[in-house]
Every structure is written in structure tokens, then in C-alpha cells.
Amino acid sequence: xxxxxxxxxxxxxxxxxxxxxxxxxxxxxxxxxxxxxxxxxxxxxxxxxxxxxxxxxxxxxxxxxxxxxxxxxxxxxxxxxxxxxxxxxxxxxxxxxxxxxxxxxxxxxxxxxxxxxxxxxxxxxxxxxxxxxxxxxxxxxxxxxxxxxxxxxxxxxxxxxxxxxxxxxxxxxxxxxxxxxxxxxxxxxxxxxxxxxxxxxxxxxxxxxxxxxxxxxxxxxxxxxxxxxxxxxxxxxxxxxxxxxxxxxxxxxxxxxxxxxxxxxxxxxxxxxxxxxxxxxxxxxxxxxxxxxxxxxxxxxxxxxxxxxxxxxxxxxxxxxxxxxxxxxxxxxxxxxxxxxxxxxxxxxxxxxxxxxxxxxxxxxxxxxxxxxxxxxxxxxxxxxxxxxxxxxxxxxxxxxxxxxxxxxxxxxxxxxxxxxxxxxxxxxxxxxxxxxxxxxxxxxxxxxxxxxxxxxx
Ligand code: HEM
Numbered sequence: 001x002x003x004x005x006x007x008x009x010x011x012x013x014x015x016x017x018x019x020x021x022x023x024x025x026x027x028x029x030x031x032x033x034x035x036x037x038x039x040x041x042x043x044x045x046x047x048x049x050x051x052x053x054x055x056x057x058x059x060x061x062x063x064x065x066x067x068x069x070x071x072x073x074x075x076x077x078x079x080x081x082x083x084x085x086x087x088x089x090x091x092x093x094x095x096x097x098x099x100x101x102x103x104x105x106x107x108x109x110x111x112x113x114x115x116x117x118x119x120x121x122x123x124x125x126x127x128x129x130x131x132x133x134x135x136x137x138x139x140x141x142x143x144x145x146x147x148x149x150x151x152x153x154x155x156x157x158x159x160x161x162x163x164x165x166x167x168x169x170x171x172x173x174x175x176x177x178x179x180x181x182x183x184x185x186x187x188x189x190x191x192x193x194x195x196x197x198x199x200x201x202x203x204x205x206x207x208x209x210x211x212x213x214x215x216x217x218x219x220x221x222x223x224x225x226x227x228x229x230x231x232x233x234x235x236x237x238x239x240x241x242x243x244x245x246x247x248x249x250x251x252x253x254x255x256x257x258x259x260x261x262x263x264x265x266x267x268x269x270x271x272x273x274x275x276x277x278x279x280x281x282x283x284x285x286x287x288x289x290x291x292x293x294x295x296x297x298x299x300x301x302x303x304x305x306x307x308x309x310x311x312x313x314x315x316x317x318x319x320x321x322x323x324x325x326x327x328x329x330x331x332x333x334x335x336x337x338x339x340x341x342x343x344x345x346x347x348x349x350x351x352x353x354x355x356x357x358x359x360x361x362x363x364x365x366x367x368x369x370x371x372x373x374x375x376x377x378x379x380x381x382x383x384x385x386x387x388x389x390x391x392x393x394x395x396x397x398x399x400x401x402x403x404x405x406x407x408x409x410x411x412x413x414x415x416x417x418x419x420x421x422x423x424x425x426x427x428x429x430x431x432x433x434x435x436x437x438x439x440x441x442x443x444x445x446x447x448x449x450x451x452x453x454x455x456x457x458x
Contacts, residue, residue, distance in 0.1 A: 004344045006051060007037045008044070015192070016044030023190070025438050027329050027358060034359045040345055046192065048073075050352050052330075054359030056366045056391055058341055062355055063390040063397045068333040070400040073352040075440055076332075078185035079263065082209045086256035087403060088264045096253045099242045103249055104257070104403060107236035113406045115231050116157040117305040117414075123153045124415045126166045128422055131451045139428040139448040142277060143437075146270035146415075151175055153411055154265045158233040159219050159258055177211035178262060180204065182440045216258040220251060233261065261404065263440070269408045271327030271443040272318065273415055278434055278444055279321055279374045281427050286376050289313050291420045298421060300455075308413050312380055314420075318412055319379035322394035323361045324372075325434075327441040330354045331396050357393055366391045423451040 011017045020043065022029045030052055033041055039055035050073075053059055062068050072080065072089045080089045087104070090097035106112065127149050131140060148165035155161040163172045171179070184205045191198060223234055237254045241247070249257075280287040293313040332352045340346055347353065362371040366388055367378070378384075384392075395402035402408070419425075428448035437445035 003346050006042045006345050008042045052354045054356040056363040059355045059360045060390040065398045071332050071334040071352050073332045074189045075186040078188045083256045083259050086260035088260045102242050103240035108403045119156050120411050124418050130166050136452040142447045143274045143443050146273045150266040150269040158261050160230050174215045177208040181208040216255045265404050267441040268327045274444050275325035276321040294417050294420045316376040316379040320376045326357045326394040329358045329442050330356045425449045
């Protein structure tokens with residue numbers, strides 16, 4: 001067949017396209033390059049290359065798991081130094097991925113997540129209490145407080161551990177080590193100097209990993225000494241037997257995955273909530289509809305687990321937020337065999353290919369001419385369920401898609417409902433426009449709002 005080479009920006013010797021990339025906000029460069037080079041392009045970076053796809057038709061092809069598999073590249077590859085073949089960072093063919101996946105799937109299923117509702121509610125209430133104490137005049141650091149929500153909820157629901165982030169000054173040492181570990185994991189793939197140059201960074205990196213592993217392992221050993229009837233993820237991992245191999249998860253694999261849940265679940269959930277509130281504040285009509293829904297469906301009384309499935313508009317707000325502002329703005333696969341994309345672009349087995357959600361989610365062939373606009377109505381069940389296959393991928397794809405999705409959804413729905421029920425929000429700076437911060441995920445930068453209590457907290 002006729003083949004077409006994949007477009008490439010002009011590059012420099014040795015460093016290739018490294019200078020094309022914005023160090024602070026790589027996603028901006030990836031999107032700008034897509035605007036310039038189109039639905040597919042290739043970047044050459046020191047020692048590696050990357051194909052970047054941003055149209056629905058090519059992403060749809062890359063979601064075919066018979067032809068393509070996840071490849072933990074870049075920061076994800078570095079994170080393996082800390083959590084090895086945990087679910088998020090494993091290669092599909094690694095046996096521990098299969099064992100953990102089969103043991104954990106039921107533990108992340110709808111019934112188990114329902115059982116976590118009370119603990120989620122407790123942490124959400126702590127957040128609401130904090131904002132009530134702030135009063136209407138103090139600016140709230142939105143992303144920071146949602147990160148505390150996500151971390152405390154994960155630690156409590158997965159292993160019965162309390163970070164108490166709303167009751168302590170500064171960050172818990174585990175949380176601090178995790179933040180630094182993730183930042184450094186993001187920096188490491190872009191190193192250009194000889195190894196010795198980074199010896200201080202490396203020493204700190206391995207010390208952070210030790211802190212993470214020691215803390216998680218202590219929780220595990222403590223639970224083994226004092227078995228509990230808590231129905232949490234740790235119990236599931238300790239008791240679960242893999243249906244296929246008959247094996248239990250090893251202690252190392254349990255530790256890897258305890259840390260993995262915190263890594264994979266905290267910035268993603270917190271970013272989603274932060275972006276959602278930003279979008280609501282910029283779209284008063286959508287804001288009003290969301291709050292009306294809470295007032296009609298829940299009223300002033302306590303929010304219960306049964307309300308979670310009765311908030312279609314909030315559901316749509318979260319979906320639309322994830323379309324426009326996916327905290328994980330791209331994920332990567334590679335071809336199992338040399339192949340052609342769109343019937344003409346040759347790609348090689350093993351080469352990483354990024355699915356650029358930031359662009360794919362605004363593909364006009366799927367979302368129309370108003371693709372850039374925030375319109376939750378398009379994400380109500382009826383239009384949403386009719387979207388073409390693989391047109392909305394904020395949770396990744398197939399077998400390697402997000403195992404924590406029902407967890408995140410319940411937590412985000414509950415938090416949003418509780419906050420809209422109890423407060424009225426305004427932007428701290430009415431002229432604020434979305435700025436982004438990129439670490440492992442993307443989140444709003446310098447986004448602050450103020451909260452006024454409505455009539456009495458529930
Ligand atoms: C995988 C997004 C919340 C645990 C993924 C992937 C995405 C994603 C895009 C695939 C990554 C890839 O292909 O490289 C999100 C978003 C969330 C969220 C947007 C919040 C709105 C959570 C939570 C947890 C979690 C709360 C844990 C409780 C995981 C794990 C994987 C994963 C373990 C790896 C699954 C596997 O490959 O077996 N997530 N996630 N995520 N996520 Fe989430």
C-alpha cells in the first residue's frame with residue numbers, strides 16, 4: 001500500500017525536538033504541535049521517539065487492544081522505581097498485574113464502593129467544615145483542599161489509615177514524600193547531563209521511595225498482626241485468591257498497590273473537582289442547574305448513598321469537565337507488530353504513541369463546532385450513550401483503563417453535591433482565567449474561590 005511518513009517538526013542533532021517542549025507545561029507544546037502538524041506527528045527526544053495522535057479516528061484505532069497495548073513510558077516508567085509492577089505502572093504481560101487485577105476488580109466494583117460511602121461522607125464533611133470555618137472573606141486554595149479530600153479518602157477507604165490532612169499543619173510526611181517522588185519521576189526522563197550531576201536529586205529520590213514503602217508496609221504488617229473485618233482494599237488484597245492461578249498477592253505487591261492507589265487516585269480526583277468548580281463559576285447557567293438539582297433531589301437533609309445515582313446534571317458536569325480538562329491529558333500505547341495507522345502512516349512495534357486527550361476530546365467531527373465550549377447538556381445520558389466509540393477516554397482504555405473509576409465518581413459526586421448544598425461560591429479574583437499546572441497530572445493553577453454558607457449546614 002501507499003504509505004505516508006508521519007509529519008515531524010524540524011529538529012536539532014542529538015536533542016531532536018527537546019527545545020519544542022515547554023518544560024513547565026509540556027501539554028501546551030503537545031497541543032500547539034497538534035495545531036501545527038495535524039492529527040498525527042512524531043517527536044524525537046534524546047534516546048527515544050514519540051508519536052502523538054489527536055483525532056478521534058486515529059485514537060479509536062489505537063484503542064484496539066488486539067493491535068496495541070499500554071506502554072508505561074516517561075514518568076510512568078520512572079514511577080516503577082517506587083511501585084514496580086503495581087497496577088498503574090505494570091506491563092500487561094507481567095504476572096503480578098494479572099493477579100492484582102483479578103483480585104482487585106470485585107473490590108473496586110459498585111457494591112464495594114457503596115460500602116465505602118460512609119467514610120467518604122465523613123471526609124467530605126471535614127472539608128465542608130473547614131470551608132465553613134474559613135468564612136466568606138478568606139480565599140480557598142481549591143486544588144490543595146481537594147487534594148486533601150482525595151488523599152484522606154483514599155487512605156481511609158483503602159487501608160483504614162488517617163492522614164488527617166484537615167487537622168494538621170503542613171503535609172503528612174508520606175504525602176510530602178509522594179509529591180516529591182512524583183515530581184522527580186516527571187523530571188528524570190528529560191535529563192541531559194551525566195548521572196553524577198544528579199546525585200543529590202537521586203539521593204533524595206531514593207529516600208522518598210523508602211519513606212513511601214516503609215509507611216505502606218507498616219500499615220500492611222499492622223493489619224496482619226491485627227486482622228480486621230473492615231471491607232477495604234487492603235482486606236481484599238490480603239484475603240483475595242486469584243481465580244486463574246490460585247495465588248495470593250505477595251506482601252511486596254500489596255505494598256506496591258497501596259502506594260499506587262494513592263498515586264493514581266489523588267491528583268486525578270482532586271483535579272477533576274477543581275476543574276469542575278472552575279467551569280461552574282465561569283458558567284452561571286450550568287452552576288444554577290447543578291445547585292437546583294441538589295436542592296430538588298436532596299433538599300436540606302443528609303446526603304445518602306441512594307442520592308448518588310439521582311443527580312444526572314452533576315453527573316454530566318463531571319463528564320463534561322473531564323472532556324475539556326482531563327487531569328490525565330494523555331496516555332500511551334505501542335503497537336504489538338509493525339502496522340499502519342489510518343491505512344497509511346507506518347509505525348513500529350515498541351515505539352510509544354500518545355493518545356492526546358486534550359485535542360481528541362475537542363475533535364469537531366465528534367463534538368461539533370462548539371466542541372471547545374463547556375456544555376454539560378451534551379453529556380446527559382441520552383447524548384452521552386450515543387457518542388461514537390472511544391470518543392471520551394478520560395479513564396483510559398480497556399483492560400488498562402482506570403480501576404478506580406466508580407470510586408472517583410462516587411467521591412466527586414458526593415463532594416460536589418455537599419458543597420453546592422451548603423455553600424454559594426464566587427471566584428476570589430473575578431477576572432481569573434484558567435491557568436494550568438502540570439505534574440503527573442494537569443490541574444488548575446492559582447485557582448481560588450470564596451465560600452459563603454447558605455442557610456445552615458446539614
Ligand atoms: C488507570 C484516570 C481515579 C487507580 C487510569 C488511567 C487513567 C485514569 C487515564 C489509564 C492510565 C494509562 O493508560 O496509562 C483517572 C481519573 C480519575 C482516576 C481521571 C479521577 C477522576 C482513580 C482512583 C484510583 C485510580 C480514585 C484508585 C482508587 C487507577 C489504577 C490504574 C488507573 C490502579 C491502573 C489500572 C491498570 O492498568 O490495571 N486512571 N483515574 N484511579 N487508575 Fe485511575
